[in-house]
Amino acid sequence: MSKHSLDPLERQTDEGAQELRPQHELVVTGGPWPELEGESQTMIINMGPQHPSTHGVLRLMMELDGETVVRAKPVVGYLHTGMEKTGEELTYVQGATNVTRMDYAAPLSNELVWAMAVERLLDVEVPPRAVWARMMLQELGRIGSHLLFQATNGMDIGAVSMLLYGWREREELLRLLEMITGLRMNHNFIRPGGIAADLPDGWQEETLRVCNIVEAGIAEYDSLLTENPIWLERMVGVGTITTEQALSLGVTGPILRSTGFAWDLRTAQPYLAYDEVDFEVIYTENGDCFDRYRIRLYEIAESIKIVRQCVEKMPRGDYRLQDKKVTPPPRPRINESMEALIHHFKLFTEGFKVPAGETYVTVESPRGEIGCYLVSDGTGKPSRLHIRGPSFYNLAAMAPMMEDRLVADAVAVISSVDPIMGEVDR
Amino acid sequence: MPDDAPREDEHKVDAEAPVVADPVAAALLEHFEGAVFHESHGQPVVYLDRAQWAEAAMFLRDEQQFTMLLDVTAVDHLLDIERLHVEGVAPERFEIVANFISHPRNRRIRLIAEVPAADPEVASLAPLYDSADAAEREVYDMFGITFPGHPDLTRILMPDDWIGHPLRKDDSPARVPVTFKEDPGPR
Numbered sequence: 001m002s003k004h005s006l007d008p009l010e011r012q013t014d015e016g017a018q019e020l021r022p023q024h025e026l027v028v029t030g031g032p033w034p035e036l037e038g039e040s041q042t043m044i045i046n047m048g049p050q051h052p053s054t055h056g057v058l059r060l061m062m063e064l065d066g067e068t069v070v071r072a073k074p075v076v077g078y079l080h081t082g083m084e085k086t087g088e089e090l091t092y093v094q095g096a097t098n099v100t101r102m103d104y105a106a107p108l109s110n111e112l113v114w115a116m117a118v119e120r121l122l123d124v125e126v127p128p129r130a131v132w133a134r135m136m137l138q139e140l141g142r143i144g145s146h147l148l149f150q151a152t153n154g155m156d157i158g159a160v161s162m163l164l165y166g167w168r169e170r171e172e173l174l175r176l177l178e179m180i181t182g183l184r185m186n187h188n189f190i191r192p193g194g195i196a197a198d199l200p201d202g203w204q205e206e207t208l209r210v211c212n213i214v215e216a217g218i219a220e221y222d223s224l225l226t227e228n229p230i231w232l233e234r235m236v237g238v239g240t241i242t243t244e245q246a247l248s249l250g251v252t253g254p255i256l257r258s259t260g261f262a263w264d265l266r267t268a269q270p271y272l273a274y275d276e277v278d279f280e281v282i283y284t285e286n287g288d289c290f291d292r293y294r295i296r297l298y299e300i301a302e303s304i305k306i307v308r309q310c311v312e313k314m315p316r317g318d319y320r321l322q323d324k325k326v327t328p329p330p331r332p333r334i335n336e337s338m339e340a341l342i343h344h345f346k347l348f349t350e351g352f353k354v355p356a357g358e359t360y361v362t363v364e365s366p367r368g369e370i371g372c373y374l375v376s377d378g379t380g381k382p383s384r385l386h387i388r389g390p391s392f393y394n395l396a397a398m399a400p401m402m403e404d405r406l407v408a409d410a411v412a413v414i415s416s417v418d419p420i421m422g423e424v425d426r
Numbered sequence: 427m428p429d430d431a432p433r434e435d436e437h438k439v440d441a442e443a444p445v446v447a448d449p450v451a452a453a454l455l456e457h458f459e460g461a462v463f464h465e466s467h468g469q470p471v472v473y474l475d476r477a478q479w480a481e482a483a484m485f486l487r488d489e490q491q492f493t494m495l496l497d498v499t500a501v502d503h504l505l506d507i508e509r510l511h512v513e514g515v516a517p518e519r520f521e522i523v524a525n526f527i528s529h530p531r532n533r534r535i536r537l538i539a540e541v542p543a544a545d546p547e548v549a550s551l552a553p554l555y556d557s558a559d560a561a562e563r564e565v566y567d568m569f570g571i572t573f574p575g576h577p578d579l580t581r582i583l584m585p586d587d588w589i590g591h592p593l594r595k596d597d598s599p600a601r602v603p604v605t606f607k608e609d610p611g612p613r
Contacts, residue, residue, distance in 0.1 A: 077583040084568075085592055085599060120467050247493045247529070250557025263529055356508045358501075359467045360525050360536060373523060375501050378508035384593075388497040388525075392564075393557055425583055 042070055049078045053156045053411045056421035060398070062410065069410060072402040074395045079425040087385035091351030092118050092192055095382065099372075100186045102387055103423040105148050108141035109365035110387070110423075111190035116271070117361040117372040118192035121354045124323060128273075128315040130194035135272040136207070136310035137180070137190065138363075139303040143214055144173045145366035146296045146303075149418045150221055153293060156415035157234050159225060169217035176210045179203070193327035194320025204311050211304045218300050226294070235290035239401035239413035242287060249400075250393035253368025254295045255417065259287035265364035277309045289416040296366075296418075325352050351380040367391050367418060389423035450490050450528075450535050458482055462514040469536060473515045476522070476539040480549035480575070486526055486535070487554055495555035496525040498562055500541070500569045504595040519543040520571060524551065541571060550575035568593035 048059040057078035063071040087098050099114040100107040112134055119126065126134075147170040154162020174184040179200060181189035189196045225231045241251070243259040256263055262283040266274040282298045284291040320327045328347050329340035356378040362371040368390030375384040394417050401413045446452040448470035451463045455472070458481070462473040474482050486492035501521040503509055509517060518540035527534050541548055550573035551558035562573045563582040570591035573579055581588060590597050 077581075077585075080583040082592060082599070089599075123467065245556075248556040250494055250496060250555070250561075261529075268529075268532055356506075356510045357466060358471075358510060358523075359469065360497075360523075360534075362496075369496065371497060371525065373497070373499055373525070375510075377503075377506035383503070383506055384501045386497075386499045388499075392560065396556065396560055 041065075047410065049075075054414055055152065055419055058395070058414065058419060058421055058424075060410070060414070062402070062407070064407065067406050067408075069402045069405055069407060072399045072410070074398055076392075076395065076421070076424050079421045081425070083426045084385055084387070088382060091380045092354060092382070093347060093351045095385070096191050097186070097188045099385075099387060100188055101422065102389065102426055103365060103367065103370070103391070103420045104185060105420050106141045106145040106366045107186050108137045108190060109363055109370055111187065112138060113361055113363045113365075113370050113372040113387070114374075115190050115192045116363065117359055117374040118354065120359045120361055121357050121374060121376050122192070122326065124193070124321055124326060126194045126321055127318040129317045129319050130321075131272050132310055132314050133195050133199060133319060134190055135274065135277070136307055136314070137177075137195075138272070139306045139310070140173065140177060140207075142303045142366045143300050143307075144170055144177070146300045147173065147214070147217075149296050149366075150218075150293075150300075153415045153418075154221075154225065156411050157231065159228075159231065162221070162225070165217065165220065165224075169214050172210050172213050176206055179206060191320075191327075193323065194318070196320075198319045199314075204314075207307060207311055211307055214300065215304055218297055221297060226297075232290065234412055235293060235416075236288060237286075238289045238405065238409045239416060240286065240288045241397055241401050245400055246287075246397065249396045251368070251397045252390050253364070253366070253394070254292055254299065255394055255397060256368065257281070257283040258291040258295055260285040265362060265369060269362075271363060276313075277306050279303075279306050289412045292416040292418075299366075353378065353380050354382075362388075365390060367420065367423075368394060370423075387423070387426060389420075389426065391417075391419040391421075392424045395419050395424060448533075448535070450486070450492075450531075450533060453490060454482060454485070454535075457485055460514075462512060464512045464515075466510075466536075469534065471536045471538060473512055474537055474539050476541055476548050479522070479537070479539050480551060480554065482537055483524065483526075483551050483554050486528075486537075490528065491530050492526040492528045492535070494527045494529065495551060495557045495561075496527055498522070498524045498551065498558055498565060500565045500571055500593075502569060502593065502595045504543075516540065520546055520569060522548050522565070522571065546571040548573060550579075552576050567591065570594065 042063050042065045044061060044063050046059055046061055048054040049057040059075040061073045061075055062069050083098055083102060087095060090098055096111050096114055099110045102110050147166050151163045151166020178184045180203060181187035241259060243261045246256045246259050260283060262281045264281040267281055279302045282295050282302060284295060324343045328344050333340040334344050354376040356376055358375045360371055360373045362369050370390055371388035373386040374382055377383040398413055398417055402410050446455060446463045451470045451472050455461045455463055458474060458478045460475050464471045464473060504519055520541035522539050522541055524537045539548060548571060550562055552562060553575060562576055565571050566579050567581040567584050568591055
């Protein structure tokens with residue numbers, strides 16, 4: 001037998017086990033149990049980081065008095081992989097592959113905010129086709145993220161069949177994204193200077209087909225859940241938050257809109273071409289779990305509206321900037337032009353240099369305001385990349401939502417906040 | 427009208443200060459001595475002395491309707507090849523950056539304060555905005571900048587017993603050796 005055997009059975013012995021056995025017989029007798037004297041006793045339990053309803057590796061420390069949550073505190077960091085540090089080691093061309101993995105349920109928002117920050121530092125403008133394609137992809141990403149929410153939220157509350165329905169529609173959407181970008185997730189499609197490739201042949205028909213499928217899907221969810229008495233019982237009035245609390249906590253997105261505050265960056269501070277499309281900002285008044293569910297459901301319908309307008313109005317022309325220092329030349333050019341080959345080689349080996357400066361760019365992601373604070377030191381790699389993940393701030397809202405509610409409601413609250421831990425921990 | 431201008435300027439510290447188009451930045455410059463306005467790619471940025479940090483945030487919240495503190499982060503300029511030069515700002519190793527938004531006025535502003543490496547300390551904004559709580563813990567964790575006045579300044583992303591601050595430029599990623607399962611020791 002080797003000295004360092006890995007087989008645990010070979011190391012087991014009965015030695016010393018005798019002393020550990022109890023000396024007297026253990027018996028359990030029935031009540032009456034002694035009454036707790038004085039104030040009720042509380043205990044602290046951990047929910048997560050491996051709890052199935054915590055959407056990844058969120059850990060909640062909860063102080064419980066019986067079944068009531070007295071205090072709750074989210075503990076994060078279990079998915080910390082140093083992505084901001086990694087971002088300092090990657091060139092501006094490679095950077096999108098890094099940021100797209102942060103909010104993995106809506107990767108296109110991350111890519112957009114990164115690309116817009118780099119473009120802001122370079123002071124370049126992307127052509128109209130890239131702007132509209134980006135906007136369409138944003139909305140497709142929003143639909144995908146909200147479908148994911150509908151599926152997992154349904155499962156967390158007990159409507160397990162919702163998981164299958166949500167996934168069914170999301171699958172169609174991911175296939176569409178695969179057709180357009182080449183990948184189902186972590187697309188690396190929106191890059192500084194435009195988009196990686198032109199929209200493929202037949203994208204209009206496919207996009208409209210998926211829009212129709214999703215539209216039928218959300219009508220089904222609506223009839224299945226919105227007036228379901230069990231659903232209402234679990235959701236209405238649970239996990240309420242006020243506008244003042246949300247503003248102070250830095251909460252954005254559907255959670256802020258559920259408190260009656262109709263703030264959406266797409267209309268308040270329009271970027272891309274959001275001022276040229278017609279859509280409504282969905283908001284409700286009560287700030288509870290049910291409102292957050294409703295907002296996300298109806299936002300899918302608004303996003304479909306925007307996608308249809310994008311299909312209709314998509315301009316022709318270049319899909320990326322024709323600046324050889326920022327975007328690679330078209331592939332056929334490389335075969336015939338020495339300069340094109342050099343530019344292509346330089347761009348993918350050392351990238352392009354960005355003048356020294358700093359900027360903060362924001363986008364309305366499905367979870368709220370995602371921001372990118374980018375500092376350049378005049379080289380080919382950023383000196384500092386910081387992503388303001390909306391989930392990082394939205395998590396703090398869980399504590400006021402859960403306090404003085406039951407543990408069972410805590411699951412509804414976690415689900416309705418819709419946190420993505422990859423973005424929280426980065 | 428032009429006759430009045432020179433007399434107005436006499437009261438100002440810097441007579442050649444550029445015209446500040448942003449009303450919030452102009453108000454900050456008026457209230458805080460030594461504050462410098464910089465337009466960074468179309469966005470208003472105000473550089474402040476770090477002693478005025480919390481006071482400026484309170485001014486923004488209470489008198490300028492800045493309803494939300496979006497983000498607090500920091501930058502380590504130790505290894506910068508080239509650095510953005512802003513007239514009137516003495517550069518230090520660290521910079522602390524806070525982004526604010528005013529929903530009623532639909533405006534944004536960014537405050538930046540220089541923080542020396544010898545004494546990395548800035549007053550906490552957590553008593554003013556709840557959102558600063560987690561954000562400042564992250565800055566402390568990643569850069570080792572401390573925030574007097576913060577209710578619970580502990581590490582947030584790294585383990586509690588971690589040594590060092592990962593986003594500092596002198597904290598090399600290769601400092602911690604990679605160990606594999608079943609290996610006798612780190613490679």
